[in-house]
Amino acid sequence: MDFSSKLLENAVNEISQLPGIGKRTALRLALHLLRQPEENTSSLAEAITKLRSEIKFCKRCHNISDFELCEICKNPNRNPEVVCVVEDVRDVMAIENTSQFKGTYHVLGGKISPMDGIGPNDLTIHSLVEKVKSGTIKELIFALSSTMEGDTTNFYIFKQIEPFNVLTTTIARGIAVGDELEYADEVTLGRSIVNRIPFENSLKI
Amino acid sequence: MDFSSKLLENAVNEISQLPGIGKRTALRLALHLLRQPEENTSSLAEAITKLRSEIKFCKRCHNISDFELCEICKNPNRNPEVVCVVEDVRDVMAIENTSQFKGTYHVLGGKISPMDGIGPNDLTIHSLVEKVKSGTIKELIFALSSTMEGDTTNFYIFKQIEPFNVLTTTIARGIAVGDELEYADEVTLGRSIVNRIPFENSLKI
Known part of the structure; x- marks a missing residue:
């Protein structure tokens, strides 16, 4: 030009x-x-x-924050023993918008992705493992996207924290609310059948 | 959010x-x-x-410039007697990229568009008419887009400068080079037949 x-x-x-x-x-x-x-x-x-x-990053959860500790970590009504592991601040915002989660977060800052040159040391995995080691966490919820990189990251973290016997869960995968079964892909549909839940539980939300 | x-x-x-x-x-x-x-x-x-x-606007052609006069108006090899009227700086860049024009420009800063609240006084029409009046221009080339607003603007300017007897032309409309006749719209095809040119002329470019 x-x-x-x-x-x-x-x-x-x-x-x-x-x-x-x-x-x-x-x-x-x-x-x-x-x-x-x-x-x-x-x-x-x-x-x-x-x-x-x-801008600062919360020293506990690595979320974006204007202060040393972010609003969520500072909030006494949030349970610091239940920690949801997410990729970045957008995922925190998405989960916060559901108003269904009362625990805290740990923001990794990305996923392990050798193709993009991102290894475990580029993420906040070490600080997460330290938190688990110190015994302050009761449940760790993996909420990374279910791609090759997300699964690799989940597995890497899982292997690191396995010795410390912390309850580790992952968010439910299944047919989206309102979606037609016939248009769902078979992997998702298969998982949603295998991981079916008692009907009464689905009425609670 | x-x-x-x-x-x-x-x-x-x-x-x-x-x-x-x-x-x-x-x-x-x-x-x-x-x-x-x-x-x-x-x-x-x-x-x-x-x-x-x-940023400054060239005081002669109203093009964007870092100085009082833009590079084109300053250039002694450009003919100030042939003036191409365009909407904005993007059109100047498009025409400059063709390397086919050796005259200068007049940038209107938009088109007359009552829907968007843009009247003749919001554009640089007055300064163009003044230039024509002063007799420094031999040919005025209209190169606005051929929309309702473009046509209105052309016509408005034409009416203003009519008394001064300046040669007024408009860029050729026709089938784009490389396009198939069968996919062209009929208005364009019609114009390109009516405004046909001697075959020898088409060999010159």
Whole structure:
């Protein structure tokens, strides 16, 4: 692209570094900013700069937080003995939105994925194992996505904590509420039959 | 969405103000920035702040520029007597990429569009008419998109400059190079037959 301005070219290059945003979209966004009042651009710039420079990660669960301990870990009504292991903050948000979980979290920061060069040491697995070792955890719930990487990560953590005899569960896989059986894939349908639950239990939620 | 951090929430809200970016994409982008080195975020923030605060518009053609006059208007090899009227800087870039145009531009900054509340006074039409009036222009080429708004804008400008007897042309509409006739819409095909050109001329490009 042949820009008539270095400033524009620079902005487009920076914006197009973001994932899923190409040069054309970046140019569209840059031209949009030029049409807006200058305050809009400075508040956008300030918000992302502050986000990066001031954000903290909860020292207990590694969730994103504005303070040393996140809101969930600080909350006395949450049970610190039940810990749900998730990939990142988006999963915490998804589970929080259900209002069905009263325990706390442990955010791994990703999944073991040799293809992307992410090994166990790039994640917060060590700190999770330490927590299990110290005996503060009664139940560990694996809530990673059921992909090859998720399963590998689950298994790796499971092997590390096996000696400490902690109850380890995984979230239920099955047919989504409202879905038709005939369109479900056979693995999911198979699991939902094998892991069937007493009918009375399904009435409780 | 239930964010565990005000900083994150603020950044997501700011990013999702951009056109075509919803809350979910904004969250994805914010989390991406958190995983990158801090320099990346600050250079992005700086680029967009500088873009908005330091950019200038060429005082002759209203194109985006880092200086008083843009590179094209400054270039002594460009003919200031042939002026191509376009909507915005993206159209300038598109035409520049063809390397077929040796004249200069006039960037309107949009099209007359009552639906979006854009009237003739929101565009740079007045300054174009002044240029025509002063007699420095020999040919005016309309290169707006052929929509209702584009046609309206062309017609409005044409009416304003009619008294000054300037040669006014419009870019050729026709079947795109490489396209099959059978898939072309009839308006375009019709125009390309009516506006046919001598075969020898088509060999020159």
